[in-house]
Amino acid sequence: MQLMSLALAQEPAGGVAGWAVDLVGTMGGPGAGLAIALENLFPPLPSEVILPLTGFAAGQGVLTVASALFWTTLGSVAGAVVLYWIGVLFGRERVHRIWARLPLVKASDLQRTEKWFAKHGTKAVFLGRMVPIFRSLISVPAGVERMPMAVFVMLTTLGSLIWNSVLVMAGYWLGDQWEVVETYVGILSKAVLLLVVVAFAAYVAVRLRGRAPARHRRSS
Known part of the structure; x- marks a missing residue:
């Protein structure tokens, strides 16, 4: 298949790209939607690979751009709704119980x-x-806090449509250079993860520093 050989020029057939191309090549738009729904539930499946590849497939005539955007956005919303209901089922009370057992945190923080x-x-x-990274995670607290479903779906649809459009159209315009999108979005993902790690380390440091004087006062 010409699409497979072009798309996988930079990535082995057994990788994520090969899996995504198989889905899109076999199922068209619904395959792209399924891939993105699974990406929401399993973040290690990167949208920065799946979405540009879907745009590339649209450029090769496998599906239309409108179909690519419709199905990938539908997949994003479907995956987000599953995570939302996980948050609902998890529940606020259970979150508070788990939070109370965690070290270095207070009920007031939650x-x-x-x-x-x-x-x-x-x-x-x-x-x-x-x-x-936060694309998937944000759906869980929305469920825990019982954000109205209609509002959640509307916001998720709009936000997903913007994100998907940028990456799908980038893949469409770049053609067989679609991997450039993966490179730059991958850098952004690493930067976000680094900021989260630094913020968490700073939070832990502040908590430990706050506990040290309290232990000193008790011992004296």
Whole structure:
């Protein structure tokens, strides 16, 4: 198949690219949607590979651009809704029970987070769909906090459509150079992950520093 040979010029057939090309080549738009739905549930499946490849496939006439955007956005919403219901089933009370057992955290921290989500949750869900790593994770707290389903679906659809459009159209325009998209989005993903790790390390350091004087006061 010409699409397979062109798409896999930079990646082995057994890799994620080969799997995505097989799905899109066999099923067309629904295959792209299925791949993106699974990407939401299993973040190690990278959208920066699947979406540009879908755009590349559209450029090769395997499917239309409109079909690519419709099915990938539908897949994004379907995967996000599954994660939302995991958050609903997990429940606020269970989250509080687990939180209470964690070291270096306070109940007030979780309460502040809940207040923040109640105030800024709509922006978090919308913008989070365009941030690597958080694209999937943001759906769970939305479910825990019982964001109205209609609002969640609308925000997820809009945010996903923007993200998907950028990557699909990049793959469409770049053609067999689609892997350039993967490179740059991969760098962005690593930068986001690094910021999260640094922020978490700073949080732990502040907590440990705050506990040290308290232990000193008790011992004296």
